[in-house]
Amino acid sequence: MASNRESARGLPRLINVPGTRLIAALLTALALGYIAWKIGQAPPQALQFAFNGLAVGAVYALLALGFTLVYSTVWFFDLYYGAAAALGAYGVFYLRTDPSLGSRLDINSIPVNVIFGTVVAGVIAWTLHTVLEPRLRARASPTALRTGVALVAIAMGIYTAIVLSYPEHLHLTLSPAVGLATAAVGIVIAQKVAHEAVSTANSTLVALISAVPAAALGAWFGYLLFGTPEAGLYLSWGVSCLLAGCVGLALYRGLYVYMRERARSPLIMLVASLGILLAIAAFIVIVFQSAPRPLPDAFGSTPLNIAGARIKGFNVFAIGVALAGFAGMWFLLKMTSFGRAVRAIGDDEEVSKVVGINTTVIIAVVFFIGAMYAAMAGILTGHDTAVQPRMGLLLLLKGWIASVVGGIGNLYGAIVGGFVLGLVEQFGIWDLAGEWKDAISFVLLILFLSFWPRGLLPRR
Amino acid sequence: MPVNFEGIREFARIAQDPQELVRHARGNIELWANLFVIGWAVAFMLWQGFGFAVIVGTVFAIWAILAVSLNLVVGFTGLLSVGHIGFFGLGAYTMAILTSDPAYEQLRTEAIPTFGWPFFAALPVCIGLAGLTAVLVGVVFNRFRDDIFVLVSFGFAIIAFNVFLNLRSVTRGAFGIHEIARPEIGGWVFDGEVEFLLLALVFLGLVMLVSWFITTSSFGRVLTAIREDEQAIEVFGYRATHFKLAVWVISAMMTGLAGGLFASWTTFIDPNSFILLESVLLVSIVILGGLATIWGSLLGAMAFVLLEEGMRFIPYLPTEYIGQARQVVLGILLVLLMLFRPQGLVGRYRL
Numbered sequence: 001m002a003s004n005r006e007s008a009r010g011l012p013r014l015i016n017v018p019g020t021r022l023i024a025a026l027l028t029a030l031a032l033g034y035i036a037w038k039i040g041q042a043p044p045q046a047l048q049f050a051f052n053g054l055a056v057g058a059v060y061a062l063l064a065l066g067f068t069l070v071y072s073t074v075w076f077f078d079l080y081y082g083a084a085a086a087l088g089a090y091g092v093f094y095l096r097t098d099p100s101l102g103s104r105l106d107i108n109s110i111p112v113n114v115i116f117g118t119v120v121a122g123v124i125a126w127t128l129h130t131v132l133e134p135r136l137r138a139r140a141s142p143t144a145l146r147t148g149v150a151l152v153a154i155a156m157g158i159y160t161a162i163v164l165s166y167p168e169h170l171h172l173t174l175s176p177a178v179g180l181a182t183a184a185v186g187i188v189i190a191q192k193v194a195h196e197a198v199s200t201a202n203s204t205l206v207a208l209i210s211a212v213p214a215a216a217l218g219a220w221f222g223y224l225l226f227g228t229p230e231a232g233l234y235l236s237w238g239v240s241c242l243l244a245g246c247v248g249l250a251l252y253r254g255l256y257v258y259m260r261e262r263a264r265s266p267l268i269m270l271v272a273s274l275g276i277l278l279a280i281a282a283f284i285v286i287v288f289q290s291a292p293r294p295l296p297d298a299f300g301s302t303p304l305n306i307a308g309a310r311i312k313g314f315n316v317f318a319i320g321v322a323l324a325g326f327a328g329m330w331f332l333l334k335m336t337s338f339g340r341a342v343r344a345i346g347d348d349e350e351v352s353k354v355v356g357i358n359t360t361v362i363i364a365v366v367f368f369i370g371a372m373y374a375a376m377a378g379i380l381t382g383h384d385t386a387v388q389p390r391m392g393l394l395l396l397l398k399g400w401i402a403s404v405v406g407g408i409g410n411l412y413g414a415i416v417g418g419f420v421l422g423l424v425e426q427f428g429i430w431d432l433a434g435e436w437k438d439a440i441s442f443v444l445l446i447l448f449l450s451f452w453p454r455g456l457l458p459r460r
Numbered sequence: 461m462p463v464n465f466e467g468i469r470e471f472a473r474i475a476q477d478p479q480e481l482v483r484h485a486r487g488n489i490e491l492w493a494n495l496f497v498i499g500w501a502v503a504f505m506l507w508q509g510f511g512f513a514v515i516v517g518t519v520f521a522i523w524a525i526l527a528v529s530l531n532l533v534v535g536f537t538g539l540l541s542v543g544h545i546g547f548f549g550l551g552a553y554t555m556a557i558l559t560s561d562p563a564y565e566q567l568r569t570e571a572i573p574t575f576g577w578p579f580f581a582a583l584p585v586c587i588g589l590a591g592l593t594a595v596l597v598g599v600v601f602n603r604f605r606d607d608i609f610v611l612v613s614f615g616f617a618i619i620a621f622n623v624f625l626n627l628r629s630v631t632r633g634a635f636g637i638h639e640i641a642r643p644e645i646g647g648w649v650f651d652g653e654v655e656f657l658l659l660a661l662v663f664l665g666l667v668m669l670v671s672w673f674i675t676t677s678s679f680g681r682v683l684t685a686i687r688e689d690e691q692a693i694e695v696f697g698y699r700a701t702h703f704k705l706a707v708w709v710i711s712a713m714m715t716g717l718a719g720g721l722f723a724s725w726t727t728f729i730d731p732n733s734f735i736l737l738e739s740v741l742l743v744s745i746v747i748l749g750g751l752a753t754i755w756g757s758l759l760g761a762m763a764f765v766l767l768e769e770g771m772r773f774i775p776y777l778p779t780e781y782i783g784q785a786r787q788v789v790l791g792i793l794l795v796l797l798m799l800f801r802p803q804g805l806v807g808r809y810r811l
Contacts, residue, residue, distance in 0.1 A: 077607050259799055266607055267540055267811050268798050271747060275794025278740060282787035393736060397614055404611070439622040442615030446600060449608065 024451035035427055044308035049426045051306075055315035055384070057422020058322035059377045063399025064406060064414035065322075065329055066373025072346045072409035072459070073366045074260070076269040080251055081374050082396025083280035084244040086389060088375025089382035090284055091240025092295055095167040096233050109287055113164040116243055121157025123246045125149055126253055130361055163239065170232040170239070171225050178235075179222025186214030233298060241375040248371030251276065253364045277393065284389040292388040295379075318380045325373060326415045332369070333411060342366055346409070374399070394438065401445045407455030416456055493805035497763050504769055514653045520765045521660035522722050525667050527745045527757035529714030532671055534743065535751035535809055536680060537707050538687030539605070542739050543597075543613035546620030547712040549734035550593055551586040551719025553624060553631055556729050558582035559641035572632050579643035583720050590716025591709050598708040602701045605690075617739045624731040636730025640723050656725055663721060667714050668754055674710065675754070683707055684752075687809065744790050748797065750807030759806055764790070 039046040063085070070078055094112070128149045136145055163173045190210030225231055256269065263269055299317060303310040333339035341362045344352040353359050378387075378395060398421065403409075406417020421441055428440035448455065474480050485491055505513040526548060533541050559582050560574040597616055604612050624631050631637070643650045643659060650656050674680050682703050685693040690700050723729050741764070749760020767789060771782045802810040 077610070255795065255799075262799070264802070264810060267610075268802055270540070270607060270610060271743075271811060272795045272798035274740060275744070275791040275798070277791070278744070278794070279788045279791025281737075282784040282791065285784045286781050286788075390735075390737070393740075394618075397611070397618070400611055404608075433626060435626045436622055439619045442612075442619050445615055446612060449604065449612065450600065 020451065027447065027451065031424075038427065038430055045430075047307055047309035049430060050423065051309050051311040051315070053423035053426035054319055054419060055311065055422070056425060057419035058315070058318040059380050059384075059395075059418075060398050060402040060421050061322040061415045061418025062325050062373055062377040062380070063395060064402035064418045065325055065411070066370040066377070067396075067399040068403045068406075068409060068411065068414040069329060069333075069342075069373070070366055070370035071403065073342055073363055074256075075346075076260075076263075076266040077273070077400070078256075078367070078370075079270065079273040079277040079393075079396060080248060080280075081370065081399070082392035082394075083277045084248055084371040084374035084392075085378030085381070085395040086281065086284055086387075086392030087244040087247060087378070088240045089295070089378035089387040089391065090288055090389075091243055091375070092233075092236050092379050092382060093288065093293055093387050095164070095170060095236035095239060096296060108165060108167075110165075112287055113161040116164060116246075117157040117161035119250050120160040120243070120246050121153045122254070123249050124156045125153035126249075126364075128152060160243075167236070168232075170235045171229050174235050174239070175222040175225040178225055179218040181218075182221045183211075183214045183218030186217055187211055190214065233296065237376070237379055240379065241372045244375035244378075245368040245372040249364050249368040252367040253360070256367075257360060277396075281389050281392055288389065290389055292386040294386050295382045298383050312384075314383055318384070321376065321380065322415065322418065325376065326411075329369075329373075330411060338362065338365070398441060401441050403455075404445060405448050405455055407457040407459060409459040410455070410457050413455050413457035413459070420456065489801065490806045493759065497759050497766065500766050500770070501762055504766060508769070511653075514657050516765055516769065518653065518657045518660050518725060520761055521657065521664045522718055522725070523742075523745060523765060524758050524761040525660075525664050525718040525721070526715060526742055527749060527761045528664075528667050528671055528754055529711045529718070530742060530746050531749075531751065531754065531757045532674065532683075532707055532711045532714075534746050535753070535756075535807070536675055536687065537683045537704060538809075539704065539708070540610050540743070540811075541613040541708075542610055542736075542743055543616035543620070544712070544715050544742060545734050545736070545739035546616050547590045547594060547715040548719040548722070548738075549620055549624050549731075551590050551716030552723035552729050552733070553637070553719075554586040554589050554716070555579075555582050555720035555723040556637040556640045557630065558585060559724070560637050561639040561641070564639045570628070570632065572630060572637075574637075576641070579641055579720075579724055580645070582641075583717065586716045586720035587713045590719070591713040594709040594712030595705070598705045598712075601708075602705055614736065617736050621731060621734055621736065624734055631731070634730060634732075636728055638728050640727045640729070642727065643724055660721055660725070663717060667717070668758075670710075670714070671754055674707070675752075679703070679706075741787070741790065744794055747804050747811070748790070748793060750804035751811060752803075752809035753806055756804055756806045756808075760804070763805075 063081075067081060070081065129145075132145065132149065159177075163170070166173055187207055187210050191206050194206040194210075225235075255272075259269060259272055297314075299313040303312050304316065333342060341352070341357045344355075344357060345359055345362060349359055374395075377399070378391065381387075381391060381395060399418075402417040402421045403414050404417070405421055406413030406415070421444065424444050425437045425441050428444075429437050432440070474484050504516075508516075526544065530541065530544050533539050533544075557573065558575050558577045559579055560576070562574045562576045565571050565574045601609065601612055601616070625633055627633075642656070650659050675683075682693060682698050685698075686700050686703060694700050722733075726733075745760040745764045746757055747760075748763060749758070750756025764786075768782060768786050771777065771785050771789070772779075774785065777785055797804060798811070
């Protein structure tokens with residue numbers, strides 16, 4: 001089985017030519033020596049490049065994290081991932097554009113609202129059905145269950161369409177949702193804590209008791225949000241991440257599941273997702289036109305001065321997001337039963353099915369999370385530079401390279417690879433012009449595949 | 461491959477009975493795909509008139525050369541390359557630099573070296589340079605397979621695009637190169653559209669002939685075996701890497717030829733013709749038409765070119781979005797093909 005997957009990955013073995021290791025060591029020494037020499041020449045400038053590298057690397061690390069999660073679960077390259085990045089960035093553009101930036105605030109495309117409303121309705125319907133069906137099977141008739149689920153889903157779809165239709169009132173339209181979500185999270189956490197503390201606690205009772213403070217907290221949150229229109233930008237991040245995630249989930253559940261049943265090789269999935277990427281990229285151009293567009297400033301544009309080098313506050317935030325994303329994924333994969341299921345599926349999907357893991361559900365959630373990571377990376381890129389329809393494919397490739405550099409399928413490798421790629425790109429353009437950075441990252445990829453095909457931190 | 465007399469006899473037998481013919485045609489996607497695309501082409505020609513059809517025909521011929529050459533790598537050898545646009549651009553830029561008019565070049569600021577060669581002298585250089593690059597690239601890429609091969613070929617396309625865009629002293633970057641020579645033989649210039657179409661079709665025929673020879677020879681059978689099981693054919697004593705490298709180089713040379721032809725046809729090129737997206741579209745053409753058949757590539761290229769014209773029928777679609785709408789349709793077609801027909805419309809090999 002392992003060898004099977006090895007061949008599916010297409011990872012080459014190390015060349016069996018004597019001296020390969022010598023060349024690899026020489027290359028590493030050369031690269032490190034070059035960087036050391038450059039740093040010695042102009043330390044403040046080196047610090048500047050390092051900051052730039054970390055800022056870019058944060059985005060790559062986020063991409064690589066999501067990419068690795070998806071790839072090491074299903075073992076095929078899902079190119080929708082790139083489209084998710086573009087969708088996320090354009091979601092923010094759609095919901096939050098400053099009229100002063102010369103962009104059209106009036107791109108209120110009804111078809112777009114309807115499409116996303118439908119997607120969300122479908123995802124909600126699927127989620128509710130998956131969660132409720134096994135629990136209520138004995139108590140409720142299937143027809144009643146289906147009707148209820150369909151009604152809730154349609155309501156949620158309409159709600160999404162309304163939220164998308166009034167981007168300037170995001171804080172008003174979203175405050176009930178945020179309040180409800182806070183309350184729900186509060187109840188769940190209380191239940192978990194009670195369960196840990198007293199294993200015999202009556203969960204219904206705990207839920208009822210904790211519902212009161214949780215509901216109060218939720219109401220307070222909603223009320224706070226109601227009065228702060230400045231929160232719109234950050235709400236739009238959440239909304240576009242969720243939307244991109246929903247599209248990812250819908251794609252997996254509605255398409256990839258059936259395709260994987262028939263696919264003979266991972267290339268089929270790759271080509272199909274390539275088709276999806278093409279279609280979504282073109283769709284974005286049709287709705288938003290192809291010119292690059294700026295996003296509003298997130299944290300002001302005054303750079304921080306650290307030891308003679310400057311870094312934008314937003315870039316520090318991006319690095320923080322990458323680290324938080326890593327921490328979140330580490331927790332999810334290493335600490336929860338969901339993470340155990342994900343790793344089991346990555347090791348052997350058939351056996352996971354046999355031992356009773358609902359692989360379809362788990363993988364669908366993985367696609368949701370992966371697409372959310374990609375969307376967040378796209379949003380960070382969009383705020384840092386600009387959004388453009390072609391950014392998806394390039395970001396996807398960067399995430400792919402970062403995960404190969406770090407060691408494909410390894411969580412720690414993903415974040416290391418992302419930052420290494422960012423740093424190498426920035427130090428590489430020190431002597432060359434900045435336009436060569438894409439070429440540099442691919443040269444790095446080819447070097448890595450030739451000399452360290454398993455990356456810096458190989459998956460066990 | 462000898463002519464398939466058996467198939468013809470079989471068809472003659474079926475054709476005698478109309479009911480049998482109908483029964484045979486039903487569910488035969490290959491037949492319907494052929495009929496549909498060719499019928500569409502004929503209808504298009506009748507509708508738009510000959511003059512426009514000639515221009516579309518030249519576009520078709522260039523895409524078809526590209527598709528046929530890429531099919532050698534993707535369909536027959538099983539290496540999904542998304543990087544062929546790099547060789548295409550290399551051929552185009554070689555042609556542009558070699559044949560562009562030096563007198564015109566001197567008038568521009570930041571003059572780049574141009575030589576003013578005739579088309580037919582520059583074409584072998586285009587082919588040779590593409591082949592030479594392919595040898596270098598192929599030696600590195602030869603060890604990768606499947607997904608990783610796709611990734612590194614993406615990388616080649618992006619590196620090539622970066623070179624075209626940023627090596628300004630040779631390619632003049634985003635400004636592009638003007639005044640590329642049209643082909644001429646002994647004073648007779650192929651400056652009309654019809655003449656150029658004929659020339660392009662001649663080259664297309666040559667490329668098809670070469671790939672027909674390759675795929676029907678024992679060399680081609682080894683390629684097919686590599687596609688099916690690389691380790692098995694190595695057991696029989698064939699060096700798979702050598703065969704893969706050889707077909708990669710041949711395919712790149714054909715692509716370089718298409719590039720030279722393209723540069724000479726448009727007489728102006730800039731890096732925007734060689735973006736990664738074009739390469740992805742090219743791969744879609746090959747997969748759409750059918751893997752491991754030469755005819756499939758022609759059909760795919762024809763469907764692709766006609767798709768753009770067909771988009772004009774869609775109501776309320778502004779003209780500037782026709783290219784994008786085609787891309788949406790192509791993407792959805794790819795998904796449907798992968799679901800229901802992984803070998804493409806008339807293909808012989810399932811991906």
